[in-house]
Amino acid sequence: MSKTKVAVVFGSRSTEHDISIITAIASVIKPLELSATYEPIPIYIDKQGRWYSHPKLKDIALYTTGQIDKFLTKQKPLALQIGDGLKIFWPSLKPKSVKLDVVFPATHGTHGEDGELMGLLEMANVAYVGCNMPSSVIAMDKALAKIVAGHAGITTSKFVWFYSRDFISDNQEVLANLSVLTYPLFVKPVHLGSSIAISRVVNAKELLNAIEVAAHYDDKIIVEEAVKNLIEVTVPIIGNEEPKAAFVEQPVLRSGSMFDFDSKYLRQGKKGQAGAKTATGAQGYSKLPAELPKDLYEKAEQTAINTYKAIGCSGIARVDLLIDSKAKKVYFNEVNPLPGSLYAHNWKKSGMSNLKLVETLIELAQDRFKRKQQLTTSFKTTYLAQY
Amino acid sequence: MNLRYLFSMYSLSYPKVIIYMLQTSEYRTSPYLNWLWRTKDFSKVQYRKSLEPTNKAKMLLLLLSSGIGAEILAGIALIIFGSISFTDAAWCWPIGLALLLAYPLIWPHLIIIPLEFGRVVFVLPNQSRQIKAANKIFASHPGVKIAVAGSYGKTTMKELLYTVLSEGKRVVATPANKNVSSEHAKFASGLDGKEDILIIEYGEGAPGDVSRFASYTHPTYGIITGIAPAHLDRYKTLAAAAADIFSLAIYLKNRNVYVNGEAEAAKDFIKPSYTIYTQEGVGKWKVDKVEVSSKGLNFNLKQGRTTLHLHSSLLGRHQIGPLALCAVLALDLGLKKTQVERSVAKTEPFPHRMQPYELGGAWIIDDTYNGNIEGIRVGTELLKELSAKRKIYVTPGLVDQGEETAKVHSLMGKYIADAKPDLVVLMENSVTDYILEGLRKAGFKGEIQMVGDPLAFYTNLETFVAAGDLVLMQNDWPDNYA
Numbered sequence: 001m002s003k004t005k006v007a008v009v010f011g012s013r014s015t016e017h018d019i020s021i022i023t024a025i026a027s028v029i030k031p032l033e034l035s036a037t038y039e040p041i042p043i044y045i046d047k048q049g050r051w052y053s054h055p056k057l058k059d060i061a062l063y064t065t066g067q068i069d070k071f072l073t074k075q076k077p078l079a080l081q082i083g084d085g086l087k088i089f090w091p092s093l094k095p096k097s098v099k100l101d102v103v104f105p106a107t108h109g110t111h112g113e114d115g116e117l118m119g120l121l122e123m124a125n126v127a128y129v130g131c132n133m134p135s136s137v138i139a140m141d142k143a144l145a146k147i148v149a150g151h152a153g154i155t156t157s158k159f160v161w162f163y164s165r166d167f168i169s170d171n172q173e174v175l176a177n178l179s180v181l182t183y184p185l186f187v188k189p190v191h192l193g194s195s196i197a198i199s200r201v202v203n204a205k206e207l208l209n210a211i212e213v214a215a216h217y218d219d220k221i222i223v224e225e226a227v228k229n230l231i232e233v234t235v236p237i238i239g240n241e242e243p244k245a246a247f248v249e250q251p252v253l254r255s256g257s258m259f260d261f262d263s264k265y266l267r268q269g270k271k272g273q274a275g276a277k278t279a280t281g282a283q284g285y286s287k288l289p290a291e292l293p294k295d296l297y298e299k300a301e302q303t304a305i306n307t308y309k310a311i312g313c314s315g316i317a318r319v320d321l322l323i324d325s326k327a328k329k330v331y332f333n334e335v336n337p338l339p340g341s342l343y344a345h346n347w348k349k350s351g352m353s354n355l356k357l358v359e360t361l362i363e364l365a366q367d368r369f370k371r372k373q374q375l376t377t378s379f380k381t382t383y384l385a386q387y
Numbered sequence: 388m389n390l391r392y393l394f395s396m397y398s399l400s401y402p403k404v405i406i407y408m409l410q411t412s413e414y415r416t417s418p419y420l421n422w423l424w425r426t427k428d429f430s431k432v433q434y435r436k437s438l439e440p441t442n443k444a445k446m447l448l449l450l451l452s453s454g455i456g457a458e459i460l461a462g463i464a465l466i467i468f469g470s471i472s473f474t475d476a477a478w479c480w481p482i483g484l485a486l487l488l489a490y491p492l493i494w495p496h497l498i499i500i501p502l503e504f505g506r507v508v509f510v511l512p513n514q515s516r517q518i519k520a521a522n523k524i525f526a527s528h529p530g531v532k533i534a535v536a537g538s539y540g541k542t543t544m545k546e547l548l549y550t551v552l553s554e555g556k557r558v559v560a561t562p563a564n565k566n567v568s569s570e571h572a573k574f575a576s577g578l579d580g581k582e583d584i585l586i587i588e589y590g591e592g593a594p595g596d597v598s599r600f601a602s603y604t605h606p607t608y609g610i611i612t613g614i615a616p617a618h619l620d621r622y623k624t625l626a627a628a629a630a631d632i633f634s635l636a637i638y639l640k641n642r643n644v645y646v647n648g649e650a651e652a653a654k655d656f657i658k659p660s661y662t663i664y665t666q667e668g669v670g671k672w673k674v675d676k677v678e679v680s681s682k683g684l685n686f687n688l689k690q691g692r693t694t695l696h697l698h699s700s701l702l703g704r705h706q707i708g709p710l711a712l713c714a715v716l717a718l719d720l721g722l723k724k725t726q727v728e729r730s731v732a733k734t735e736p737f738p739h740r741m742q743p744y745e746l747g748g749a750w751i752i753d754d755t756y757n758g759n760i761e762g763i764r765v766g767t768e769l770l771k772e773l774s775a776k777r778k779i780y781v782t783p784g785l786v787d788q789g790e791e792t793a794k795v796h797s798l799m800g801k802y803i804a805d806a807k808p809d810l811v812v813l814m815e816n817s818v819t820d821y822i823l824e825g826l827r828k829a830g831f832k833g834e835i836q837m838v839g840d841p842l843a844f845y846t847n848l849e850t851f852v853a854a855g856d857l858v859l860m861q862n863d864w865p866d867n868y869a
Contacts, residue, residue: 027850030847030850031847031850031851033840033843033847034838034843034844034847034850034851036836036837344850345747347853348747348748348852348853348854349747349748349853349854350853350854351776351777351853351854351855352853353850353851353852353853353856354849354850354851354853355850355851356853
């Protein structure tokens with residue numbers, strides 16, 4: 001019996017391009033190569049947005065040694081055909097094509113995780129893994145995600161959002177709007193992940209600088225109050241209608257520090273102090289499970305699941321929460337519709353192997369797709385006849 | 388025939404592949420030819436390893452490449468001659484073409500001739516001289532000489548003895564699994580005559596091997612670790628292999644012979660004068676208070692009023708017998724009780740032999756050097772005994788089982804089924820169907836997964852397991868088996 005063809009799409013025009021390569025190859029393709037049911041097909045989107053597919057693109061050494069650009073000069077970009085599913089073509093006199101059964105988006109950030117890729121896959125009518133287009137769009141806009149979560153009764157820290165252009169044209173008005181917030185504050189570009197261009201500020205001067213930095217990266221910025229007595233946790237979740245959480249995980253950080261790009265990816269989490277019950281995952285050291293009182297642990301888990309549902313996530317996501325340990329209050333911070341490396345280290349510790357995780361995500365995608373096919377998408381009218 | 392396979396014989400790396408096959412077959416003609424004739428795609432031969440550039444390999448490669456080059460040149464010359472000659476030279480064409488096409492078939496066979504010639508003219512006479520010298524050294528050596536023979540478990544037994552006896556004695560042992568005549572001779576040449584104990588492993592491979600080893604190593608003690616189907620391509624029957632192994636006891640005139648009483652196939656050969664060791668005890672020494680876990684073993688060894696409290700990091704109940712034997716021999720050879728307890732506590736699992744390690748929260752028991760059915764039995768028993776959230780059993784099966792292949796692998800399927808793993812992972816090859824049949828007959832209800840690329844599986848094992856898993860991996864096939 002032939003295996004189900006799963007296209008793993010990664011790279012793309014994003015500041016998180018490199019992280020996406022690791023997620024795709026280490027956490028999706030490598031496990032899938034052991035699968036008896038699925039066959040991974042790598043689809044790499046280069047930094048210019050061209051799509052390529054070749055078995056050698058599964059080899060991490062191609063990227064780590066910097067040979068990828070030279071390799072791509074010898075390859076022809078793919079052509080896509082959408083309609084009754086998604087087909088990829090290798091252009092030539094006698095084009096070779098493959099119809100994809102499932103697509104596994106492994107892109108992070110813009111032009112991928114933000115819903116653009118999901119929109120294309122919806123149009124193509126093909127099963128795909130992870131959050132759908134609307135929930136990806138909401139999740140990838142930190143302000144919108146907080147607004148949606150707030151409407152569902154989930155607590156968030158106080159925040160103000162604005163467009164970068166408004167700040168550039170009249171920063172005084174923006175600063176006046178921000179005066180309702182109490183320092184310390186966090187300044188974040190709303191669409192970027194991996195903590196890129198996020199700053200913690202304690203006065204107006206730092207605030208101005210931080211907004212200027214964020215405005216270089218994004219057209220929309222959110223400024224939010226810091227939570228006191230902070231414990232930062234993150235909860236990986238999988239599922240469609242009945243989501244289930246892995247362990248509540250607590251990144252280990254120095255007091256007053258934050259879980260930024262460096263500590264997540266470059267220093268293997270060494271910014272913080274590794275405690276006795278720490279684990280090294282794709283994103284550095286963590287307490288796994290988080291060392292929280294039972295009631296607070298359960299509250300965090302439930303808040304994460306409620307948020308996942310409120311935003312309409314499906315397949316997989318990771319919900320980041322902020323906890324005021326003295327007030328015992330749990331705040332929703334942000335949701336990541338495609339966690340880096342799928343947070344496989346956490347799932348593994350929870351008893352689900354990387355292979356099982358990836359296979360489960362594909363099954364969830366097929367299940368969602370199957371149900372969607374049962375919906376009626378046409379409606380007979382006399383509108384055209386009357387025209 | 389797939390064209391890719393055909394082209395693989397004409398690739399530039401073909402001579403290297405041929406020498407790699409010879410090297411991996413330890414330059415033995417029969418296994419090499421069997422592999423050569425079985426191979427379809429030569430581009431896949433050097434998959435796990437590649438040619439080690441030893442002097443011997445380099446010389447043979449040069450010879451082979453020169454021969455192939457000469458044949459190609461001759462072929463081209465004949466074709467050119469046939470084209471430009473005005474005389475009647477039509478015969479040159481087909482012969483030239485035949486030479487060009489046939490070299491991948493001719494030279495892999497011709498290369499055996501210098502190899503066999505070298506063996507007869509140089510290697511064997513040299514080996515014979517070395518063995519004669521070794522015979523003199525062993526015969527005059529005043530130390531205790533312990534010979535370890537058996538189809539399985541002999542390297543482990545040798546290492547255990549070495550660890551335990553070294554606590555109070557000057558002990559030397561044949562290195563790793565170097566257990567044939569040439570290695571015995573090298574070992575003898577390194578002795579200084581002051582050693583208290585020599586431990587010599589006998590690696591039987593063909594009828595008559597063990598009695599020959601005994602005749603020149605002059606053992607004073609003999610340990611037979613077990614009998615199981617192995618090297619049956621040469622022994623033909625299990626009885627023939629057992630008879631060869633028990634020739635060690637004949638040499639010792641049935642005195643100072645220790646036999647593993649848990650080895651079913653050895654039972655018919657046991658005589659009253661032999662000392663039997665099992666997990667129940669050794670001779671009059673009795674085992675009790677046994678504790679088995681993934682961290683190792685604890686047990687007591689008692690005789691009369693003397694009790695030894697023993698602990699080892701070795702895994703599995705089946706290790707009790709060998710450990711108890713080591714303790715008893717150590718006492719017989721003059722070690723004190725405290726020395727024995729201390730030395731047994733130093734014993735640890737050996738690489739790839741029931742070696743446990745943690746991987747992403749899962750426990751892996753690496754038994755990939757295990758290549759016999761008895762080892763499979765004790766491994767699967769351990770899997771059954773230990774508790775885990777999910778139990779996974781991984782194997783490609785066994786090699787060199789000769790006519791017993793179907794029977795042995797069907798039995799293996801039964802052993803696996805009895806251990807009740809949640810998942811069985813089989814490396815797909817020529818014996819897979821027999822294991823599946825054994826699993827089916829034993830009513831195995833768990834999941835079965837086939838793996839086409841064992842190397843990818845072992846390399847990516849981390850993605851396959853999760854916290855709470857217990858994975859037992861038994862045996863691994865090198866490139867020369869399929």
